[in-house]
Amino acid sequence: MRDIMTIARKEMKSYLNSVSTYIVFVVFLLLSGWFFSTLMFKAGKAELRQLFTILHMVYLFFIPALTMGMISKEKSTQTIELLATLPIRLRSIVWGKFMAAFGLLFLILLFTLVHLLTIMIFGENLDYGSILGGYLGMAIAGAAYCAIGIFASTLHSNQILAFIIAFVISLFFYGLQYVLVLLPAGTVDFFQYLTFDYHLQNFLKGVIDTRDVIFFGSIIAAFMLLAEFMLKLNNRMQEK
Amino acid sequence: MIEVKNLTRHFDTIKAVDDIAFSIREGEIVGFLGPNGAGKTTTLRMLVGYLQPSAGTITIMDKDINEEPLAIAREIGYLPEHSPLYDDMAVYDYLQFIAEIRHMDKAKFADRLDYVIDKCGLREVIGQQVQTLSKGYRQRTGLAQAILHDPKVLILDEPTSGLDPNQIMEIRDLIKELGREKTVILSSHIMQEVQAVCDRIIIINKGKIIADELKENLGRQISGQTILTAEIEAEDPDFEPWLAAHPEASLQSSSSQDNHWKLVFSYPAEADLQRDLSQFIASRQWLILSMFKQQQSLEEIFHVLTTETETIPEPEPEKPLQEDKEDADA
Numbered sequence: 001m002r003d004i005m006t007i008a009r010k011e012m013k014s015y016l017n018s019v020s021t022y023i024v025f026v027v028f029l030l031l032s033g034w035f036f037s038t039l040m041f042k043a044g045k046a047e048l049r050q051l052f053t054i055l056h057m058v059y060l061f062f063i064p065a066l067t068m069g070m071i072s073k074e075k076s077t078q079t080i081e082l083l084a085t086l087p088i089r090l091r092s093i094v095w096g097k098f099m100a101a102f103g104l105l106f107l108i109l110l111f112t113l114v115h116l117l118t119i120m121i122f123g124e125n126l127d128y129g130s131i132l133g134g135y136l137g138m139a140i141a142g143a144a145y146c147a148i149g150i151f152a153s154t155l156h157s158n159q160i161l162a163f164i165i166a167f168v169i170s171l172f173f174y175g176l177q178y179v180l181v182l183l184p185a186g187t188v189d190f191f192q193y194l195t196f197d198y199h200l201q202n203f204l205k206g207v208i209d210t211r212d213v214i215f216f217g218s219i220i221a222a223f224m225l226l227a228e229f230m231l232k233l234n235n236r237m238q239e240k
Numbered sequence: 241m242i243e244v245k246n247l248t249r250h251f252d253t254i255k256a257v258d259d260i261a262f263s264i265r266e267g268e269i270v271g272f273l274g275p276n277g278a279g280k281t282t283t284l285r286m287l288v289g290y291l292q293p294s295a296g297t298i299t300i301m302d303k304d305i306n307e308e309p310l311a312i313a314r315e316i317g318y319l320p321e322h323s324p325l326y327d328d329m330a331v332y333d334y335l336q337f338i339a340e341i342r343h344m345d346k347a348k349f350a351d352r353l354d355y356v357i358d359k360c361g362l363r364e365v366i367g368q369q370v371q372t373l374s375k376g377y378r379q380r381t382g383l384a385q386a387i388l389h390d391p392k393v394l395i396l397d398e399p400t401s402g403l404d405p406n407q408i409m410e411i412r413d414l415i416k417e418l419g420r421e422k423t424v425i426l427s428s429h430i431m432q433e434v435q436a437v438c439d440r441i442i443i444i445n446k447g448k449i450i451a452d453e454l455k456e457n458l459g460r461q462i463s464g465q466t467i468l469t470a471e472i473e474a475e476d477p478d479f480e481p482w483l484a485a486h487p488e489a490s491l492q493s494s495s496s497q498d499n500h501w502k503l504v505f506s507y508p509a510e511a512d513l514q515r516d517l518s519q520f521i522a523s524r525q526w527l528i529l530s531m532f533k534q535q536q537s538l539e540e541i542f543h544v545l546t547t548e549t550e551t552i553p554e555p556e557p558e559k560p561l562q563e564d565k566e567d568a569d570a
Contacts, residue, residue: 003341
């Protein structure tokens with residue numbers, strides 16, 4: 001755990017020192033803010049549902065952009081050789097990176113509180129349960145996308161490639177909801193269960209169902225295990 | 241201290257390291273010498289646990305590297321080739337990060353930091369971003385990282401590459417100093433380097449060890465020939481009787497200026513004929529002006545060894561030339 005936090009702290013520090021992080025942040029906030037303001041005034045409802053739907057869409061670009069360099073950059077600058085020969089487990093490395101990505105995600109979610117403030121000022125009868133549930137859902141779904149991004153980052157030393165792979169995998173979990181109607185009737189239930197949106201809907205209603213938490217938890221665990229496996233495989237290192 | 245047996249590593253169909261074995265005692269400074277692509281880096285990477293061997297065992301401090309890689313990693317300081325560093329960190333932050341991963345407490349870190357800054361000459365750049373450092377300082381920062389935790393074993397992959405002559409001298413002195421208490425393994429393709437620093441030299445070519453000798457022995461055992469140059473003052477000296485008495489020796493060349501003769505003899509390294517020759521010259525009342533024995537330099541040995549083992553002549557002679565050029569640049 002100590003090693004994980006050491007890696008996470010170092011990673012957070014270097015991300016917060018880099019201009020590109022802020023560019024990604026600004027683009028994220030601009031996009032979500034613009035969508036939020038246009039949709040909110042159209043719908044005229046004092047809720048954050050639209051915001052969360054938009055955030056979920058923006059995640060598709062935002063999180064792969066955040067995570068693409070996490071491990072691929074270590075590979076292209078060969079610092080992975082250094083890191084892997086230090087007395088630290090590969091598991092701690094990937095989880096440290098994951099924690100850093102999640103920390104940055106948490107930070108950006110904090111910024112979206114400004115939208116909450118807006119509807120708190122202008123709206124009435126807010127359903128705080130659903131808002132809290134929504135934020136929790138966005139955090140846990142975001143964590144799942146982070147795990148996907150970290151995994152993609154282990155695949156290649158090229159950051160752009162890592163971004164594209166993370167985007168494609170994320171798109172699968174995100175976009176599946178739109179193609180469900182085209183699937184054979186018997187498989188719909190199964191594929192619907194795989195879509196992130198299906199599980200997020202409960203959170204947005206303010207219902208925190210353990211089944212949804214377990215679903216996202218297993219997605220995170222699965223991709224983090226894959227990431228660890230890829231590191232072992234790519235660097236042909238032994239179990240550490 | 242370090243035991244390596246039957247170590248082999250394939251990359252697809254290429255055998256980068258082919259069934260090598262060696263053992264290194266505590267306190268030795270061992271140099272891996274070989275042309276580029278000989279398998280030095282692959283061997284070192286396997287020693288530090290970065291590459292999984294295809295076959296063979298590595299035991300460091302009585303621990304098998306597959307069983308206890310973390311315990312071994314704690315005892316090793318490693319400087320990878322080209323000294324990779326995090327460009328966006330300051331030198332101090334970088335060393336602090338390494339200390340944290342190595343679980344050093346604050347007091348020990350402060351103590352060791354002072355030591356490595358001093359030894360590696362980092363005082364001027366300690367607050368500087370790594371990406372603004374020159375090659376020499378990058379290399380020193382990498383070295384500082386490797387010795388920060390006071391490891392028992394130091395593994396350095398081309399520690400002086402890219403440094404200017406002064407820096408090379410400094411780093412060599414530092415390695416020699418560290419070698420008094422630590423076991424040091426370094427790799428290099430520069431012969432003077434291993435000759436200057438190491439006690440023992442392992443020459444490796446095409447994945448095989450072709451020589452593993454103490455520095456002093458290497459020249460004698462492999463060269464086969466000692467070259468003896470004598471300058472004498474005499475009128476028309478005749479060495480035929482002496483050469484007849486010593487059939488293993490031969491007169492390579494002789495030149496004269498008036499009565500001043502320069503003669504070059506060669507004989508097998510194991511025969512010690514210097515004394516005998518000078519007695520012969522004295523018995524003839526000739527005057528010895530100078531006499532010196534030359535063993536084939538490591539460079540020549542290296543050249544002979546690394547070219548001799550080629551069973552098939554290389555079809556592309558351009559490649560080594562390019563590598564030479566790189567070395568010159570470096």
